[in-house]
Amino acid sequence: MKLFSRYNRILILISFTGLILIGILFYQMLIFYLNRQLDHDLVEEVTEVKEYSTGGKFYSPHEFEDLIVEYHPIKATRSYAVYGDTLFYNPVKHHRENARFLRTEMNLNSKAYQILVIASKMEKQEQIKNICLIILLPVCLLLLVVLLVNRLLLRKIWNPFSQLLQNITDFNINQEKPYQPVEMPVAEFRQLNQVLVDLSGKIKSDYEEIKLFTENASHEMMTPLAIINSRLDNMLQSNNLDTREGEMLAELYRATSKLTRLNQSLLLLVKIDHNLLQDQHQIDLEALVKEKVLYFQELMQERNITIQTALSPVVIHANRQLIEILINNLFSNVIRHNYENGRIEIDLDAQQIIFRNTGHNPALDPGRIFDRFYKDSTSEGTGLGLAILKQICIRQHYALSYAYLKGLHTFTITFKP
Amino acid sequence: MKILIVEDEASLQSSISEYLSGLGNNCSGAISYTQALEKLDLYHYDCILLDLGLGDGEGLQLLSYLKRTNRAEGVIIISARNSLDDKLIGLGLGADDYLTKPFHLSELNARILAIIRRKSAHGERQIVFREITIDLDAKEVKVNGQLVHMTRKEFDLLLYFIANKGKVISKSAAVEHIWGDDADMADSFDFIYTHIRNIRKKLTDAGSGDYFQSVYGVGYKFINE
Structure with missing residues (x-):
């Protein structure tokens, strides 16, 4: 996992959990205060009922007040006041609503009554919902912005680091250019x-x-x-x-x-x-391969090795000495590791040159074949021929590969990989 | 021929001297440039073998000296450094050839003869050994005036053996003469056997004597007698 994603994932997890917890707490607090306020209002109503009753009348609220006052005659009054949540049927709006009630007993006009005051919470609840939305929405938005800024900032801060990584990857001990330092603000x-x-x-x-x-x-x-x-x-x-x-x-x-x-x-x-062989020339590769076929012909004839070539006219721009060594080594290799009455195939086109040969050995390890001194014990060679091949290809920026295809050891050099 | 060997490695100097003297040359040695300069002041030579890596100064200065004083000697540089730059500088300063250590004495001798041939006033371009005539320009071999077809490598090999006639040439030396440094094929000793067999057959078929002699499986000799 990338550092970014890991960091962001943790950040998002923590902020959203926090947000939800705080949201719940906030909502509970508001409800608590709302209830307290409603209870306070109910007490006010009861006081009003008491004051109203001195005129010998029973207080009855307006319909639009969302308030109900009920009087139940009782024998004697005790002193208590019970608050609680309840549902009440709103006769104006014709549906049930959440409400708060207060039940108490008192003497009105010298008679004992149990009084129940119910006040609707509906409107207040709507208010709380709105308050929560008004507060939570910007907080969420802020969180998103913070995440986004974080992402951009991190990317910017880590940018030199990726550059550093790139430079380490590009660093090649064989090349003349030294390791490139990066400007770092951190x-x-x-x-x-x-x-x-x-x-x-x-x-x-x-x-x-x-x-x-x-x-x-x-x-x-x-x-x-x-x-x-x-x-x-x-x-x-x-x-x-x-x-x-x-x-x-x-x-x-x-x-x-x-x-x-x-x-x-x-x-x-x-x-x-050391890159001592630097001067570049135009080299007619087709002519060079033909010349080398003649140069090595006696060695092939002696062991009755047949050679098939499919050459197209190719001119490359490279160091002549290196290319000659390259072709020489390829020839030496396919002849040396061949057997009596064996076969050599050479294909040349603008993209690549391929040398194939029959040989006693089964498929060789492509990962090790170009290593220095990797050879079978019977070989009279130095064990450096293919290593030199590889080194030249690196120097000339060619791709060199080995494969064992259809019973033939196949060496492919791609000029522009 | 008179040959001056400028080489500080006494052992190498003496074995070069031994080989070349055996071929009828008159060799003298110098182990430093000062000594070489002293000898050059006193005598004239046909060829100078010059080691570039001597202790007491740049061998290139000796080359400049020879060029400045218009000396006629042919110069072969023998150096442990196989560098193109060294070669070009040496040849630019008037050296005639550049031989990298280690080399075979037969190779050295062949190179000396080639230089002497090139330097000689009339430019003898033919080598005659009894009924065999070698034309160096046309790269042709004739036996009793009759043309013998040879491949390039066979021609080179014959020339090499005639230049070292009477001396045993190891297969190793013959292989290196043909392949030089570029190919990693220098261990193909059996290949020399095939070549010698072909040359022998072509020459005797054309009516020449058989002058090649195998020596204990280690090499061949072009016999003189």
Whole structure:
């Protein structure tokens, strides 16, 4: 649940419960005061009845007064006064109404009477209803306005926060541009922003350091490798080698060559990370793929792999070196992981280039296949070929995906995702 | 040929020297630029192998010096840095080639020969080995005057072996010569076997002798005798 909705839900719940409780209380209070006032009026009426009776007459109210006075002769008077709610039949309006009564006993013209005075509450009740409406309606309106303002205000106050979130999402360690700080009027957000700026700076400098370390370490290894290589080349010239020694030399060559390629691939990754290959050119991709088909043809012929291409004329704007490495790696991959009499399919159109190949492996894990050093143990490769592929696609803003479709390992690169 | 090797790694210097001397060259070494300058003042060379990463100063200054004094020596930069910028700067300052460490000595030798060939006054564009003639411009191979059709890679490989004739070339060196750095296919050693077999067959079919010799499964040798 969003912070907004959560906050608003609680706010609405509390304010409406409060409003209802206060409303009930308010209504009860009004009724209480109304009753008191009516009772007071009834006492007045009784006094009036008493005063009226000194003239020897019985007081009888007008019809429009909504008042009834009844006299019942009794034997003797006791002193009491009972107030209460009752219903009374309004003879003018011909319906029953809520009313208040007072029953008491007194002597009128020296005779004992029980006197019942009933006064209608109808009009007063109407008044109370109106008063309640007059007060409650604006309060409800006010509440609505408060909620609305709250919503707008919250959105405005939290706006820098969403911007902050967006910036964190956009932050890419590989890109040159640093983390973008946001202007914050709120102190807490400003603090958060500052922490993020510091943190991103630290991450970036640490990352740079690691890259520099990788680069230096790889470079430093090149000269010792050159020594091993050249010594091996000289040992190979010896006329006293036997088969066993020859095999050992071959193994040493293999290992050295692998180490060299590993180093070169690591350096290439660092180079792509550093965005050192920036100059962009128009590249005729169709021509490039055709050229590479020829370039790799012997490797495919040797294992009797058939290749089918469906190419359309496509020109892209990109770094030539990167695109060449990209195509080379795709070719290397589909040839290396193929089997004897296997098949390769290449589709190229303006949107994407697709490489498909048959292979011994069942479907590979699309989530891990582009990870560094993810390879099966039998592979002679460095385990960096596909990682380089991925890095180039990131650099060129291409989408790279893998799927296992109809028995073919399928690599798709979409140019404008 | 006289070759100056400017390289501070003594071990590498001596193995380069050993290999190139074995091919009939006259090698001398320098472990610093000062030493290199002293030698250059005294002698003339056909080719200079220059490590750019020496301790006592910028190798590029040595290049500028050679350019300023109009020296005729061919220069091959050997560097641990495989950077396009370094390459362009080096080549811009008059270097003839740029070789990234680690390299195979056979590759180095092939590059030296290519430079010498390019630099020589008459520009010898043909290589003749007994009945085999290689035309470098037309990229053609003839045996006793009869044209032998070869693919681009076969042609390159033959040229590479003839440049290092008498020396054993490891499969690893041959693969790297053909594929260079770009492809991650440099471990396709069996592939070299197919290529050599094809070259051999094409040459002997055209009436040439069989000069390729397999060496303990580790490499091949183009025999001289």
